[in-house]
Amino acid sequence: MSKTTFAVIDLEWNSALPGRKAPKHAQDMMFEIIEIGAVRLSPELDVTGTFHSNVRPVIYRRMHRHVAKLTGRTEESLRSGDRFPEVYRNMRSFVGDQAILASWGHSDPEVLKSNIEYFQLEKPTSWLALDLQQFFSAIAEDTPSKDQRSVEFALDFLNLPKDLPFHEAFSDARYAARIFQATLAPFKVSSNEENAVRYMKKIRPFLYDPWVNRQYTQTLTLEKKDEPLEILKKATFACPACDKKLKIVHCPLTSGWRVVKQRRTWFASGRCTTHGRCEILAKRNGTKDKSYLSIRVRLPR
Numbered sequence: 001m002s003k004t005t006f007a008v009i010d011l012e013w014n015s016a017l018p019g020r021k022a023p024k025h026a027q028d029m030m031f032e033i034i035e036i037g038a039v040r041l042s043p044e045l046d047v048t049g050t051f052h053s054n055v056r057p058v059i060y061r062r063m064h065r066h067v068a069k070l071t072g073r074t075e076e077s078l079r080s081g082d083r084f085p086e087v088y089r090n091m092r093s094f095v096g097d098q099a100i101l102a103s104w105g106h107s108d109p110e111v112l113k114s115n116i117e118y119f120q121l122e123k124p125t126s127w128l129a130l131d132l133q134q135f136f137s138a139i140a141e142d143t144p145s146k147d148q149r150s151v152e153f154a155l156d157f158l159n160l161p162k163d164l165p166f167h168e169a170f171s172d173a174r175y176a177a178r179i180f181q182a183t184l185a186p187f188k189v190s191s192n193e194e195n196a197v198r199y200m201k202k203i204r205p206f207l208y209d210p211w212v213n214r215q216y217t218q219t220l221t222l223e224k225k226d227e228p229l230e231i232l233k234k235a236t237f238a239c240p241a242c243d244k245k246l247k248i249v250h251c252p253l254t255s256g257w258r259v260v261k262q263r264r265t266w267f268a269s270g271r272c273t274t275h276g277r278c279e280i281l282a283k284r285n286g287t288k289d290k291s292y293l294s295i296r297v298r299l300p301r
């Protein structure tokens with residue numbers, strides 16, 4: 001069996017211009033990747049290669065000013081680079097089959113997934129993912145902190161140099177790789193073989209499957225006589241990941257459906273036998289004559 005390697009990735013993406021909506025056929029791709037940076041690490045966390053590529057967008061070809069400000073990219077530069085399918089093919093062969101995709105936060109794997117799906121490309125389902133932001137907080141700060149630490153905070157915390165530009169895919173990937181190495185450095189011993197085992201033991205509890213669907217939305221139309229709470233109690237909901245019917249959890253505080261805002265918002269906890277707890281949130285929308293419930297079912301991390 002080939003050994004698992006790590007690919008620390010950072011993506012930059014563009015979106016619809018302010019006030020404009022995504023075109024209908026692209027609504028599942030709200031963010032289109034315009035740049036990919038990656039650093040490959042061995043099981044012992046030594047750098048074994050780097051990858052950097054601009055992507056020429058096909059949907060959001062006008063530069064969003066927020067993206068321009070953050071990344072320093074120009075609209076001109078959006079016309080450079082290859083199309084996503086080609087860059088993705090190169091990235092896949094760079095990363096390899098048995099890999100753990102590490103990124104700061106969990107947005108990058110989500111955006112990667114939506115772009116792969118939009119272009120109808122094959123997903124490398126053998127890849128797992130690691131959220132370095134969460135990993136850093138748990139291991140280096142020793143707190144299950146839900147504060148979303150910035151890369152800059154982590155660099156300061158670990159006394160690492162800030163000698164690269166920020167918000168550039170390639171340097172952000174290199175920064176994240178350094179944070180990853182420094183977070184595990186205290187566990188290092190002289191044997192390389194032993195290091196790989198020790199690191200994996202720390203990492204394993206934080207791994208997740210980046211390809212699982214974690215959320216869907218649905219709407220239920222309400223007739224005039226309908227009582228939303230009654231409709232919700234009668235409706236069935238499915239797990240976003242496996243489509244299995246969710247069992248509504250009856251806790252003292254929720255006792256099934258809970259009214260969050262009178263006549264407006266309702267909440268329930270559902271349970272999938274495979275994936276665990278799901279949040280079901282229902283909101284009433286529409287006019288007096290025609291109203292409906294927008295329901296979001298979400299599998300939290």
Ligand SMILES: [Zn+2]
Pocket residue numbers: 239240241242243244272273274275276
């Ligand atoms: Zn499930």
